[in-house]
Amino acid sequence: MARISVLGISGGVSTPSRTTAVVSALVKAIAQRTPADTGLIEITEAAPSLFVTLSRYALGASGEAIIQRVEKADLLVVGTPVYRASYTGALKHLFDLVDHRALTGKTVLLAATGGSPYHGLVLEHQLRPLFGFFGAVTVPTGVYGAPDDFVDAKIVGAAIIERISRAATEAISLLNSSDANTAVATRVG
Numbered sequence: 591m592a593r594i595s596v597l598g599i600s601g602g603v604s605t606p607s608r609t610t611a612v613v614s615a616l617v618k619a620i621a622q623r624t625p626a627d628t629g630l631i632e633i634t635e636a637a638p639s640l641f642v643t644l645s646r647y648a649l650g651a652s653g654e655a656i657i658q659r660v661e662k663a664d665l666l667v668v669g670t671p672v673y674r675a676s677y678t679g680a681l682k683h684l685f686d687l688v689d690h691r692a693l694t695g696k697t698v699l700l701a702a703t704g705g706s707p708y709h710g711l712v713l714e715h716q717l718r719p720l721f722g723f724f725g726a727v728t729v730p731t732g733v734y735g736a737p738d739d740f741v742d743a744k745i746v747g748a749a750i751i752e753r754i755s756r757a758a759t760e761a762i763s764l765l766n767s768s769d770a771n772t773a774v775a776t777r778v779g
């Protein structure tokens with residue numbers, strides 16, 4: 591099986607971050623199932639490079655390097671804390687800098703954490719449409735963590751652990767089938 595690059599992106603702004611814990615667990619679960627080079631972008635660390643500008647063209651070298659990592663990865667795991675019933679503005683700013691054509695067909699696994707279980711549909715109503723805009727292929731199973739799933743920022747809930755496992759398996763399967771479809775399309779075309 592070909593080696594893939596998997597990039598986690600956490601929109602969590604606290605340290606330690608529950609969101610980063612979920613994103614990291616998903617990246618690890620994927621890497622346990624297929625040969626992968628893995629990485630993680632935490633918005634807290636990326637912010638000084640990304641918030642120097644509102645425009646891609648004015649980004650410095652470090653900001654441009656971050657955005658290119660996002661554009662070049664084979665598989666993205668994108669997580670956000672729920673802020674005001676949506677993703678964080680900081681995470682959205684990162685994706686506002688990504689070229690609108692760069693994520694077409696890319697496999698994206700979605701994750702979020704919230705202060706209550708009631709905002710779990712943020713995955714469906716906020717994150718999935720964002721990646722629909724980009725023409726990315728989102729993994730059907732997303733992962734949402736509520737406070738009971740954690741002790742501090744450590745994942746402890748059995749249900750969320752099982753869901754991480756399922757989402758990771760699905761992501762690889764989807765990535766492989768997308769590759770197969772692309773190969774067939776190339777042959778036919």
Ligand SMILES: Cc1cc2nc3c(=O)[nH]c(=O)nc-3n(C[C@H](O)[C@H](O)[C@H](O)COP(=O)(O)O)c2cc1C
Pocket residue numbers: 602603604606607608609610670671672673674675676703704705706707708709743
């Ligand atoms: C500014 C702000 C807004 C928030 N808005 C919501 C919200 O609308 N719904 C919700 O369930 N939790 C909300 N929360 C709680 C966070 O989503 C929750 O604590 C999350 O797990 C924090 O993730 P982190 O540890 O990665 O920072 C909010 C927290 C902050 C600081």
